[in-house]
Structure formats: structure tokens, C-alpha cells
Amino acid sequence: MGDIRSVAIAGAGMAGLHAAESLREAGFEGRITMVGEEPHRPYSRPPLSKEFLTGKGAGAGIDLREDSAFDGLGLDLRLGRSARRLRPRERAVELDDGSQVAADGLVIATGSRARRPGTALEGVHVLRTVEDAEAVRDSFKDAERVVVVGAGFVGAEVASSARAAGLEVVLLEAEPTPLTRVVDPRVGGVFAELHRDHGVDLRLGVGVTGFEGRGRVERVRLGDGSAVEASLVVAGLGALPNTGWLEGSGVELAGGTGGVLCDEYCRTALPGVYAAGDIAAWPHPRYGGLMRLEHWTNAGEQAAAAARNLLAGGGTPYTPVPYFWSDQYGMKIQLLGQAAPADTAEIVHGSAEDRKFVALLGRAGMLVGILGLRSTPKVMRLRRLLAEPTTWEDALAEVSPRS
Ligand SMILES: Cc1cc2nc3c(=O)[nH]c(=O)nc-3n(C[C@H](O)[C@H](O)[C@H](O)COP(=O)(O)OP(=O)(O)OC[C@H]3O[C@@H](n4cnc5c(N)ncnc54)[C@H](O)[C@@H]3O)c2cc1C
Incomplete structure (x- = not known):
């Protein structure tokens, strides 16, 4: 566990929760302080625009964890408090009540807000x-x-x-x-x-x-x-990363996509400071340029990677197959990889007219995305094509009517 005896997590959302869980799963027994601006324990946002609004469907709940499981993490929890400033020299986060949380490591998971x-x-x-x-x-x-x-x-x-x-x-x-x-x-x-x-x-x-x-x-x-x-x-005008509190801290921000600039290990420009979830922009070798995902699954996976790498002082590059879903009119839309920008698109199963299809998306001769409507098993079976670099030709050859 090296020199890390205490960790602060800024942000009590999906990424903050997974960072805390992954630290404990990795055997970290030190103090974890979680600071969350909202007065709630981490909860799930996807239902908010779906069954939460209609009151229909079994999934109207937004709890991410049972209270007992969350309590079991043994966090020093500061809810209704926001991180106001990062003080790298003191290795501390200053909160909006003027108090300071000193920690050897920090995971920035302050997500994004509605535009x-x-x-x-x-x-x-x-x-x-x-x-x-x-x-x-x-x-x-x-x-x-x-x-x-x-x-x-x-x-x-x-x-x-x-x-x-x-x-x-x-x-x-x-x-x-x-x-x-x-x-x-x-x-x-x-x-x-x-x-x-x-x-x-x-x-x-x-x-x-x-x-x-x-x-x-x-x-x-x-x-x-x-x-x-x-x-x-x-x-619904999109979201903006919550980076304001990091101004002047030495954490670099990304141009273009915005967010906190990380390397492939989720590390920021400051030692011991990592970022994950909606706020993190990092170079994904498969897609070129910087990637910043506002996806629920990414928040969990990237936070887990950041926590493990924080403890190990580097370690494993974060190269996920991006995954996003949406539910509209009782139909599931799923997206693996990146579906824009693309220079090639082809429906390989079903049809748009039937409102049931799988489409492949390509860029510069490579497969970059898989988009499905009402086609969960087929989409998930094709995921492996995005786990490794796959040329557009090879992807098409792999997709037979029975795949
Ligand atoms: C209505 C809605 C529906 C969605 N549906 C889907 C979907 O169907 N599929 C999908 O893949 N994704 C969906 N998403 C996206 C998904 O919810 C996000 O990608 C995910 O919540 C990101 O988690 P996060 O922890 O990175 O950030 P957030 O969820 O934004 O959590 C960050 C937390 O940090 C807090 N915070 C901010 N600043 C500070 C500060 N200075 N100090 C302390 N705390 C701070 C915030 O208040 C927030 O609680 C949806 C999002 C919304 C809003």
C-alpha cells in the first residue's frame, strides 16, 4: 500500500462510491474521507429521467447500496459539504466550512452539473x-x-x-x-x-x-x-464538469471536452491525485484524442481503476470498452465504443423500420462503435470486437446473420 495511509474522495456520486469500495476491496484499511456537496449518500441518476418520473417500473428506487453495505465501508463521510480548494503543498482539500481534510491520496470525482x-x-x-x-x-x-x-x-x-x-x-x-x-x-x-x-x-x-x-x-x-x-x-442541454474548485491548484484541465486531464492511469498532473467518472478526460489509445464519458458504467469502472492505481502508484492503464444505455418508449438503446464521429455506418442485424437493429460504426478503417436498439444479446455478444482493435473489414466478416 506504499505511502498511502489516508485518502480523500471529492464527490459522493457513482464514481466516489466505487473509489471507496475499490480501496477497501484492495485491502486499504486507512482513513477514507468522502466529501459530497449533495446532502445524500451516493445515488443512481439514470432512473431520474425514466421510471422516477413516471412512477412506473420496479426500478423507481435510486439507492445504489443498502445502508449496511455503505456503513460497512467505514467512511469519514462529509455530506452537504463541498470541496472549495485543493491545497497540494499541504496535501489537503479545503471544504466550504473552512475545515481541511489532509490525505496522502485524493480521488477527484466531482462529476458534472446540468448546463x-x-x-x-x-x-x-x-x-x-x-x-x-x-x-x-x-x-x-x-x-x-x-x-x-x-x-x-x-x-x-x-x-x-x-x-x-x-x-x-x-x-x-x-x-x-x-x-x-x-x-x-x-x-x-x-x-x-x-x-x-x-x-x-x-x-x-x-x-x-x-x-x-x-x-x-x-x-x-x-x-x-x-x-x-x-x-x-x-x-436537457448537456452537462458541464465540476472543475471550478480546482482552479489554481496545479491540476491541469483538458481543452475541448473539458474536465480534469489525466493520463491512462487516471493520474492528474499532481502526485497522488487521481480523477474518475464524468469529470475525467484521458487518452484512450483506441479512439485517439481525449475521451471524457458521461456514462454510468464508466464512472464505476474508472473509479475502481483510479483507486487501484492510487494504491499501487501507477499500474494498469484504463482502456475500457465504453458502454452507455438509454430507455425510451419501453425500448433499450445501447451503445458500445463511440458512435460519433463515424465515417461508416452499417446496420448488420434487423432494420430501422422494425425499430430493432444492430449497427456497426467505423472510422478510418477501424470498428469504433456498436449501436443497438432492442437487441441486447446481440450487442453484448459483439462487445469482444471492441475489446481489441478490429478493422472494419474484419468486423463485417465476423458478423454473420447467426452471430
Ligand atoms: C437524468 C440522468 C439520466 C442518466 N441516464 C443514464 C443512462 O441511462 N445511462 C448511462 O450510462 N448514464 C446515464 N446518466 C449519466 C450518469 O448518471 C453519470 O455518468 C454518473 O452519474 C457519473 O457519476 P460521477 O460520480 O462521475 O458524477 P456525479 O453523478 O455527477 O456525482 C458527482 C457528485 O459530486 C458532487 N460534487 C460536485 N462538486 C463538488 C465539490 N466541489 N465538492 C464535493 N462534492 C461535489 C456532486 O454534487 C455529485 O453528487 C444519466 C445522468 C442523468 C443526470
């Missing part, structure tokens, strides 16, 4: 925390109609949940297809049809320029000068 629309009008919501989700769920009870801004995964799931709750839905997206940031438009078009199949008024290629109303939102102004009447708006 907010530029308005303070009532009735305009974002969806990141359980409180956000409660507010949206409550407003669904009295509303007949919701305008959702942004057809990324969170916006698309809110649209789906609102339909399940019986609301009319207008879904506004500035790009020509939904999910453009993560799914290449060559296959992204089918997700537009999915919304329309379910009665959503989907408007693509329309940017929102403002929100109007007196006290409460009354309409959403669009780039073409038109407006959509709205008394309830949910904005």
Missing part, C-alpha cells in the same frame, strides 16, 4: 439531481403539456417519460437529428422516428433563443422568430 438555460423564470427545469427530478415529477401532475429543449439522451428520456405520464410533448432540437453528440446522424435518424411514433411533436433544426413570461414561463422563442407556448419546460 442551465439562461433564465430564472419559474416552470423551467433542468434534470441532474433527485431534487430536480422531484420538481419535474410534481409539475407533470398538473401539466397537460411539456416543452423539452434538447433531444440528447436526458431530453429524449424526459420526452418518453412525459408521454408515459400522459402529457403532450413538444421536443425541440437545434441539430438535424436527436442524440447527435453521441450517435452519428447516419443512424441517428431512427431516433427521430421513435419520438414521432409515440406522438411527440419533434422539431429538428430549431434553436431556442429565449424564454418569455412574467414570473413564470409562457413561451419559448425560437431562432426562426416563431414561438412555442409553454407553461412547463425541461431543458
Whole structure:
């Protein structure tokens, strides 16, 4: 365990939890201090835009662990407290109450926050925390109609949940297809049809320029000068990494994707300081450039890798097969690897018309992504193709109608 006798974890989300668990699993018996801005123990965000909003489905709970399992980690838990500054010379994190947590190692797991629309009008919501989700769920009870801004995964799931709750839905997206940031438009078009199949008024290629109303939102102004009447708006405008508290600390931030810059061992520029989850950007050798994933599975896997490498002082490079899922209209969408940008896309099982397919995505002659709709077993069977570098030709050859 080297020189590490105490560890601080900043952030009590999925990544923070897995960092703590992995330290204990590796036999670390020293003090672990976990600092979390929210007043809650780590909980799961994916249900917040899905069954939590509709109240339907067995998975409406958001607990990640039984209380006894969490207590068993023996953490020095500081909830409702945020890390305000990192003091590398003192090897300490300063909290917002002025107290200091000194530790030999630090895992930065402060995740990301919802990008907010530029308005303070009532009735305009974002969806990141359980409180956000409660507010949206409550407003669904009295509303007949919701305008959702942004057809990324969170916006698309809110649209789906609102339909399940019986609301009319207008879904506004500035790009020509939904999910453009993560799914290449060559296959992204089918997700537009999915919304329309379910009665959503989907408007693509329309940017929102403002929100109007007196006290409460009354309409959403669009780039073409038109407006959509709205008394309830949910904005799904993406997320921003929570890096503000690291300013001036010597931890380097990544350009472009944002987040904390790490090497392939989840190490930051400061000794003994690691990062994981939504906040971490690192070079994944298979995809080129820096990767930063806002994926639930990655938060757990990367935190485990960071914790192990922190104890070992380096060790194993983190080279996962990225995995993301989304549930919309009772259908599961799954993405392995990267589905954007791609220069080649081919449906290899099923069809977009049947709303059931597996598509391969390629870039520069290599397989880079596998996207499935209602095709879990097939998608998971093909995962091995992304665990090693696979050429586009080899990937196609591997995919026979029976695979
Ligand atoms: C509505 C919603 C639905 C989602 N659905 C899916 C899905 O279907 N599939 C999927 O793969 N992913 C999904 N995700 C993404 C997934 O939830 C995230 O990737 C995951 O939560 C990241 O975990 P994290 O621990 O890195 O960050 P977070 O979950 O953001 O946790 C970080 C924690 O750190 C706290 N914090 C921030 N700053 C400080 C500070 N200075 N000091 C102390 N604490 C701080 C934050 O308050 C937060 O509690 C969804 C996300 C949302 C919001």
C-alpha cells in the first residue's frame, strides 16, 4: 500500500462510491474521507429521467447500496459539504466550512452539473439531481403539456417519460437529428422516428433563443422568430464538469471536452491525485484524442481503476470498452465504443423500420462503435470486437446473420 495511509474522495456520486469500495476491496484499511456537496449518500441518476418520473417500473428506487453495505465501508463521510480548494503543498482539500481534510491520496470525482438555460423564470427545469427530478415529477401532475429543449439522451428520456405520464410533448432540437453528440446522424435518424411514433411533436433544426413570461414561463422563442407556448419546460442541454474548485491548484484541465486531464492511469498532473467518472478526460489509445464519458458504467469502472492505481502508484492503464444505455418508449438503446464521429455506418442485424437493429460504426478503417436498439444479446455478444482493435473489414466478416 506504499505511502498511502489516508485518502480523500471529492464527490459522493457513482464514481466516489466505487473509489471507496475499490480501496477497501484492495485491502486499504486507512482513513477514507468522502466529501459530497449533495446532502445524500451516493445515488443512481439514470432512473431520474425514466421510471422516477413516471412512477412506473420496479426500478423507481435510486439507492445504489443498502445502508449496511455503505456503513460497512467505514467512511469519514462529509455530506452537504463541498470541496472549495485543493491545497497540494499541504496535501489537503479545503471544504466550504473552512475545515481541511489532509490525505496522502485524493480521488477527484466531482462529476458534472446540468448546463442551465439562461433564465430564472419559474416552470423551467433542468434534470441532474433527485431534487430536480422531484420538481419535474410534481409539475407533470398538473401539466397537460411539456416543452423539452434538447433531444440528447436526458431530453429524449424526459420526452418518453412525459408521454408515459400522459402529457403532450413538444421536443425541440437545434441539430438535424436527436442524440447527435453521441450517435452519428447516419443512424441517428431512427431516433427521430421513435419520438414521432409515440406522438411527440419533434422539431429538428430549431434553436431556442429565449424564454418569455412574467414570473413564470409562457413561451419559448425560437431562432426562426416563431414561438412555442409553454407553461412547463425541461431543458436537457448537456452537462458541464465540476472543475471550478480546482482552479489554481496545479491540476491541469483538458481543452475541448473539458474536465480534469489525466493520463491512462487516471493520474492528474499532481502526485497522488487521481480523477474518475464524468469529470475525467484521458487518452484512450483506441479512439485517439481525449475521451471524457458521461456514462454510468464508466464512472464505476474508472473509479475502481483510479483507486487501484492510487494504491499501487501507477499500474494498469484504463482502456475500457465504453458502454452507455438509454430507455425510451419501453425500448433499450445501447451503445458500445463511440458512435460519433463515424465515417461508416452499417446496420448488420434487423432494420430501422422494425425499430430493432444492430449497427456497426467505423472510422478510418477501424470498428469504433456498436449501436443497438432492442437487441441486447446481440450487442453484448459483439462487445469482444471492441475489446481489441478490429478493422472494419474484419468486423463485417465476423458478423454473420447467426452471430
Ligand atoms: C437524468 C440522468 C439520466 C442518466 N441516464 C443514464 C443512462 O441511462 N445511462 C448511462 O450510462 N448514464 C446515464 N446518466 C449519466 C450518469 O448518471 C453519470 O455518468 C454518473 O452519474 C457519473 O457519476 P460521477 O460520480 O462521475 O458524477 P456525479 O453523478 O455527477 O456525482 C458527482 C457528485 O459530486 C458532487 N460534487 C460536485 N462538486 C463538488 C465539490 N466541489 N465538492 C464535493 N462534492 C461535489 C456532486 O454534487 C455529485 O453528487 C444519466 C445522468 C442523468 C443526470
